Amino acid sequence: NAGVTQTPKFQVLKTGQSMTLQCAQDMNHNSMYWYRQDPGMGLRLIYYSASEGTTDKGEVPNGYNVSRLNKREFSLRLESAAPSQTSVYFCASSEVHGNNEQFFGPGTRLTVL
Amino acid sequence: QKEVEQNSGPLSVPEGAIASLNCTYSDRVSQSFFWYRQYSGKSPELIMSIYSNGDKEDGRFTAQLNKASQYVSLLIRDSQPSDSATYLCAVNPGNRDDKIIFGKGTRLHILP
Numbered sequence: 323n324a325g326v327t328q329t330p331k332f333q334v335l336k337t338g339q340s341m342t343l344q345c346a347q348d349m350n351h352n353s354m355y356w357y358r359q360d361p362g363m364g365l366r367l368i369y370y371s372a373s374e375g376t377t378d379k380g381e382v383p384n385g386y387n388v389s390r391l392n393k394r395e396f397s398l399r400l401e402s403a404a405p406s407q408t409s410v411y412f413c414a415s416s417e418v419h420g421n422n423e424q425f426f427g428p429g430t431r432l433t434v435l
Numbered sequence: 436q437k438e439v440e441q442n443s444g445p446l447s448v449p450e451g452a453i454a455s456l457n458c459t460y461s462d463r464v465s466q467s468f469f470w471y472r473q474y475s476g477k478s479p480e481l482i483m484s485i486y487s488n489g490d491k492e493d494g495r496f497t498a499q500l501n502k503a504s505q506y507v508s509l510l511i512r513d514s515q516p517s518d519s520a521t522y523l524c525a526v527n528p529g530n531r532d533d534k535i536i537f538g539k540g541t542r543l544h545i546l547p
Contacts, residue, residue: 364539365479365523372533380534412478420533423469424525426478 326427345413353419354396372419444542454511458524466529
């Protein structure tokens with residue numbers, strides 16, 4: 323039981339490049355989330371998927387897109403990376419959306435030059 | 436603006452003592468509360484959840500919730516150097532979109 327997995331662990335991009343961060347969970351959870359964490363800013367929600375087939379914007383969605391591929395997988399895409407998107411990205415999942423514990427993946431450390 | 440406030444620290448506590456971490460939140464109708472531990476360079480790990488007023492104990496950890504005063508705290512008894520980490524408070528404000536809000540965390544340093 324791997325929990326929440328993320329790939330890649332590290333990535334360096336040049337400004338304007340695109341990439342997709344992958345996330346998968348094997349806990350049969352309905353809800354999945356993408357956060358970014360920056361020093362002094364805490365965890366900020368980018369997008370979430372309360373259930374398979376739905377996605378919604380979080381606090382900081384600009385510059386990102388998401389796809390809930392199936393119940394297990396939730397990807398985050400940067401279409402044209404900017405230095406302001408340098409951050410650590412965490413995927414999380416919960417059994418249901420709302421009053422529920424979230425479980426985090428190991429994170430992706432992204433640097434945009 | 437719904438907020439979750441924590442003292443950023445660092446909070447330094449001698450080994451074996453009780454560490455007390457506090458969190459206040461702005462939304463009076465908040466329904467559920469969580470404490471996460473995050474070691475440097477690692478992801479947040481859930482350690483406690485609490486949903487009703489009072490104390491909830493799990494091993495060396497006790498979460499305390501006071502909805503009237505809008506605060507939630509985490510006590511760590513018999514603090515160990517391995518407890519040195521950043522502790523994140525998270526609150527579900529109970530509004531329609533049900534998004535959990537995280538505080539910025541308190542850095543805890545246990546002194547050997």
